[in-house]
Amino acid sequence: MTNYGEVLHELRVGKQMTLAKTAGDIVSASFLARFEKGETNISLEHFTRILQRLNVTPLRIFCASQQFFCASV
Known part of the structure; x- marks a missing residue:
């Protein structure tokens, strides 16, 4: 089963967003x-x-979670 939380973590860190700022x-x-x-x-x-x-679009997080290449998402 895909852990969307882990994918979200990677995207959040990549955008240099803190937990507090993201959670708001x-x-x-x-x-x-x-x-x-x-x-x-x-x-x-x-x-x-x-x-x-x-x-981040839902499509982008889905592609990242499935390790798909999604151009322009």
């Missing part, structure tokens, strides 16, 4: 850290808002 008013930084470690699940609404904050 969406979820707590500790919750986001637990999600990235695969210790908890996140609602689709919260996940989508975090992706928007990181300027």
Whole structure:
């Protein structure tokens, strides 16, 4: 099973965003850290808002999680 939290972590770190700044008013930084470690699940609404904050499309995170090459995402 794909761990979207790990993929999100890699994208977040690559964009030099802190847990606190990424989580902001969406979820707590500790919750986001637990999600990235695969210790908890996140609602689709919260996940989508975090992706928007990181300027990452759902397609991009899906491609990264499946190790697909997706041009221009």
